[in-house]
Structure formats: C-alpha cells, structure tokens
Amino acid sequence: MKFVILGFDGPEGEARRKIHRPAHLARLEPLDAQGRVVLAGPLTDKAGSLIVIEADSFEEAQRFAQEDPYVRFGVFERVEVHPFMQVFPKAALPS
Incomplete structure (x- = not known):
C-alpha cells in the first residue's frame, strides 16, 4: 500500500532542516534501496x-513518519499520514 507523508515545518524548520538533513536522507536511503520510496522532497514554498x-x-507508515529525524528534532511541527492510490503514471499501476 502507498502512503503520503506530509511534514509541515515549524517556525525554525528551515534552520533545523539544514542541520538534520543528512540524518533525514540517511533514514530514507534504505527504504529507497528496497524500492519503497515512490517520491520524496521538500515543498518549494518552504x-x-x-x-x-x-x-x-x-x-507502519505512521511509525516511519514519527521516527524521522525531522520529527524528532523539530523541523516538522506537524505530520500527516494518508493512504494513497496512485493513478498516474500508469506504468506504476499493478497489472
């Protein structure tokens, strides 16, 4: 199953993000290596x-979100996890 994780930055999110980005990315890398990260990145409106x-x-998705360094170190002030049904791109749909 796919899940969307939305992390909303707190007032000091931008400054804290710079400090904790390496740990955040290191946490995503094993999941990505398993092919379980569909996409990830910052929102360009900060x-x-x-x-x-x-x-x-x-x-499992909620636990993964709550254990992220961005949550643990106050980059995100709020995190939402939602089930997600991918429609496009069609190549990613199960046959």
Whole structure:
C-alpha cells in the first residue's frame, strides 16, 4: 500500500532542516534501496516536505513518519499520514 507523508515545518524548520538533513536522507536511503520510496522532497514554498512510501500498513507508515529525524528534532511541527492510490503514471499501476 502507498502512503503520503506530509511534514509541515515549524517556525525554525528551515534552520533545523539544514542541520538534520543528512540524518533525514540517511533514514530514507534504505527504504529507497528496497524500492519503497515512490517520491520524496521538500515543498518549494518552504512549507514542509512530501514523501510517498510503500508500507504494509497505516501503522507502519505512521511509525516511519514519527521516527524521522525531522520529527524528532523539530523541523516538522506537524505530520500527516494518508493512504494513497496512485493513478498516474500508469506504468506504476499493478497489472
């Protein structure tokens, strides 16, 4: 199942992001190596970040989000996790 993780930066998010970015990326790399990161990156309006991952359950996706360094070190002041159904690109749809 796919899940969208939306992380919304707190008031000091931009400054903290620079400090904790290496740990945040290091946490995503093993999941990416497993092919479970669909996409991830910062929102260009500096509101936060968007991550789409494959997880076995909502609980697993939520746990992954809550354990992210950006959450633990106060980059994000709020995180939302939502189930997601991919429609495009069609090549990614199950046959």
